[in-house]
Amino acid sequence: MKTYNWGIIGCGDVTERKSGPAYQKTEGFELTAVMRRDAEKAEDYAKRHNVPKYYSDADKLINDSEIDAIYIATPPDSHEYYALKVAEAGKICCIEKPMAPSHKACLNINKAFKSKNLPLFVAYYRRSLPRFNQIKSWIDANKIGEIRHINWVLNKPANDIDLSKKYNWRTDATIAPAGYFDDLASHGLDLFAYFLGDISKANGIATNQQGLYSALDAIEGNWIHESGITGSGSWNFGTEKRVDSVKIYGSKGQISFSVFNENPIELDCNGKIESLVIEHPENIQLYHVENIKKHLNNSAIHPSTGETAAKASWVIEQILAIN
Secondary structure, rough: OOEEEEEOOOOHHHHOOOOHHHHOOOOEEEEEEEEEEHHHHHHHHHHOOOOOOOEOOOHHHOOOOOOOOEEEOOOOOHHHHHHHHHHHHHEEEEOOOOHHHHHHHHHHHHHHHOOOOOOEEEEOOHHHHHHHHHHHHHHOOOOOOOOOEEEEEOOOOOHHHHHHHHOHHOOOOOOOOOOOHHHHHHHHHHHHHHOOOOEEEEEEEEEOOOOOOOOOOEEEEEEEEOOOOEEEEEEEEEOOOOOOEEEEEEEEEEEEEEEOOOOOEEHHHHHHHHEEOOOOOOOOOOOHHHHHHHHHHHOOOOEEEHHHHHHHHHHHHHOOOOO
């Protein structure tokens, strides 16, 4: 069994618990190097996580001969820049979601990796979580009959950093045009395509209601899957309460769940309700990373690749009416 030495570009908050330890816990994977532009922070991360090497220069990590694969965990506006360098170096890659700020950039990345015949993954890790695969099994088994429609409402109040108007790259329109929508809604829209098949058409309206930052903060969207299933969503990031509610309506019942909250998933079929609590692993990307290993060993096909992630970026652009 081959051991793959991984390097991380951008060892920020998401890598502390969600993803970084998952690479260390996966058999056959070693987290060998990390990079952060602040050398002291890179060194601190490496020491705390027992990582042998650290860099403040991404090119040095990318071209380190010991590194076989690279996980890009920087803000999305830099994903294309680093991914093209990784492809040029001939290395396996996983990119944080969203894959890139534009569909065009996603296509550029995919083209580069395809030309080198290199595996490319994107961290839409919900496709690998048992909680959501249980929902998919209900759908695939026709538990609610023919599916007609899916609806998602995601609301959250403005947080302290929003209200302070301090800089936050997640709400900087030059990095994420729709702010939290880009960061959060991308998870759900990608997941819905996993459940129900690719989306063939989408549209929407978007605005900035609060004026707290440059990105959009209120979005409404509609879409249709290639199968004919319709979808609708509402995302608002300035409401009184947090709401995260998805309902899938079928000819014989419905499925209810949250994308981010860990409340029970529910199957309502002919008046009988089945409610299940399926907890996430301590490191939420663990199954995603384990599936990367299975893919590299040719024992399974990873559910989240550059091609599937590019489709999610296309849907986002359609909803935001970005051409």
